[in-house]
Amino acid sequence: MSVPRFWRRLKNLYNLIGTHCKKCGEYYYPPRNMCPKCRRIGQVVPFKFKGIGEVVTFTIVHSAAKDFAKNTPYILAIIKLEEGPHLTSQVICNHNDIHIGMKVKSAFRKLGEESEKGMIYYGTKFVPLADN
Amino acid sequence: MRDVAIIGVGCTEFGELWDKSFRELFVEAGISAIEDANIQGGKIDALYVGNMSGGRFIEQEHIGSLIADYAGLAGLHIPSTRVEAACASGGLALRQGILAVASGYHDIVIAGGAEKMTDVSVEITTDALAAAADREWEGIMGATFPGLYAMIARLHMHKYGTTREQLASVAVKNHHNGTMNPKAQFQNEISIDAVLNSVMVADPLHVFDCSPITDGGSAVVLAPADVARKYTDTPIYLKASAQASGTLSLHDRPDITTLDATVAAANRAYKMAKVTPKDIDFAEVHDCFTIAEICAIEDLGFVKKGEGGKASESGMTAIGGKIPVNPSGGLKACGHPVGATGVKQAVEITLQLRGEAGKRQVSGAEIGLTHNVGGSGGTAVVHIFGRER
Ligand SMILES: [Zn+2]
Numbered sequence: 001m002s003v004p005r006f007w008r009r010l011k012n013l014y015n016l017i018g019t020h021c022k023k024c025g026e027y028y029y030p031p032r033n034m035c036p037k038c039r040r041i042g043q044v045v046p047f048k049f050k051g052i053g054e055v056v057t058f059t060i061v062h063s064a065a066k067d068f069a070k071n072t073p074y075i076l077a078i079i080k081l082e083e084g085p086h087l088t089s090q091v092i093c094n095h096n097d098i099h100i101g102m103k104v105k106s107a108f109r110k111l112g113e114e115s116e117k118g119m120i121y122y123g124t125k126f127v128p129l130a131d132n
Numbered sequence: 133m134r135d136v137a138i139i140g141v142g143c144t145e146f147g148e149l150w151d152k153s154f155r156e157l158f159v160e161a162g163i164s165a166i167e168d169a170n171i172q173g174g175k176i177d178a179l180y181v182g183n184m185s186g187g188r189f190i191e192q193e194h195i196g197s198l199i200a201d202y203a204g205l206a207g208l209h210i211p212s213t214r215v216e217a218a219c220a221s222g223g224l225a226l227r228q229g230i231l232a233v234a235s236g237y238h239d240i241v242i243a244g245g246a247e248k249m250t251d252v253s254v255e256i257t258t259d260a261l262a263a264a265a266d267r268e269w270e271g272i273m274g275a276t277f278p279g280l281y282a283m284i285a286r287l288h289m290h291k292y293g294t295t296r297e298q299l300a301s302v303a304v305k306n307h308h309n310g311t312m313n314p315k316a317q318f319q320n321e322i323s324i325d326a327v328l329n330s331v332m333v334a335d336p337l338h339v340f341d342c343s344p345i346t347d348g349g350s351a352v353v354l355a356p357a358d359v360a361r362k363y364t365d366t367p368i369y370l371k372a373s374a375q376a377s378g379t380l381s382l383h384d385r386p387d388i389t390t391l392d393a394t395v396a397a398a399n400r401a402y403k404m405a406k407v408t409p410k411d412i413d414f415a416e417v418h419d420c421f422t423i424a425e426i427c428a429i430e431d432l433g434f435v436k437k438g439e440g441g442k443a444s445e446s447g448m449t450a451i452g453g454k455i456p457v458n459p460s461g462g463l464k465a466c467g468h469p470v471g472a473t474g475v476k477q478a479v480e481i482t483l484q485l486r487g488e489a490g491k492r493q494v495s496g497a498e499i500g501l502t503h504n505v506g507g508s509g510g511t512a513v514v515h516i517f518g519r520e521r
Pocket of ligand 1: 021022035037038
């Protein structure tokens, strides 16, 4: 992904900032500048999520695209945040421990590395809530 | 709105075709469709070309012009339009062609698709295909296509007790059908054990759960139903064309194990054709992964949600079963040149309804359905065709 495109999303990726619609009360992560429920009458404001959630489903990726080839195998999961929205992220834990329903919390980690440009991405991954 | 018929079909062989370029693939498929329809090139009013990622796979955009030129139609200034919806590009090109004929804007239309996927490395292909998901919120987290479908599979197994063997039975059946399709990339039988022992791609999906990387092209010739018999004794009539959108990201789906765009497109198509799922004699569905075929037969209403695994294992979807699914061998055995797949499905339905499918012929085929999906379900296209108008 291009550098400006990544930087534009930095605050959202680093701090788990999404959006909240004051009209209908819905929370969105990833952020949306229009509430799909209310559309033009929605009132969308930034919202920082607590970062506590649960694993809805997961996989262990063994064969990755080029930017992630060095990281395999890794756990990819869909996580339901306490506030409601679902997101896709990686979970850092023992591969034998990961399970549907596992409670997790967000953590700041390296996401990946662009092979040609050598750029390193950081962002939010998840770790078991039990770990402190 | 006018009724539409398919009057000719063509398809290249599917596979790793080192000696064939993108433009050659499309032209080869187009010419065989035109010859099948027995029409002159000058009769063609418009071209629609399904192509997902010429920009990534062959570093070529402006695909519409390229194809018109190499099909010998640029001198006649025939309009040519590229259509893109990731892996549903072909199905959508077909639908655009249908809309053009139905509206009365054009009479004879070629709808085709082609993809040349083997000129770049597997990592680049994987990355190009990952562009069908949300790059900013799925791709950047390390999501791959097998990874997304693996998460659907994991939850399906958890919620409905679907087994690894049931997933494998889809691949075994489609490989078996592929042995009877001379155009298929894989024409060999495989066993359940072979699937389970193949390399792990994204747990629980192994490499034999995945459709392969493929080069290929396919095309159909469309005409107004009223004049179709002027061109052929065996026109195949369109009964419904439906398209639906879903969320781009898998994580935003209301139910991760349901492709709700498929449900919506299917319901629209059944309503338009005035049929129910029970009236469908056979179907070509989007089995980019084994779990995708299981979800498809559920979301299309052939079986209840959660029963797709059992149905696949029971032989219900085999040729000779209650509802044969992917008699061509599907994406799994034919291969999946992403822009061509949706059109190839219509080619297979046409051959089956004409009774020209050879060893893999479904007996008593009167009504057939195609189901083409973009990404993890952001786009779904469903067509229903019949032997009778
Ligand atoms: Zn709202």
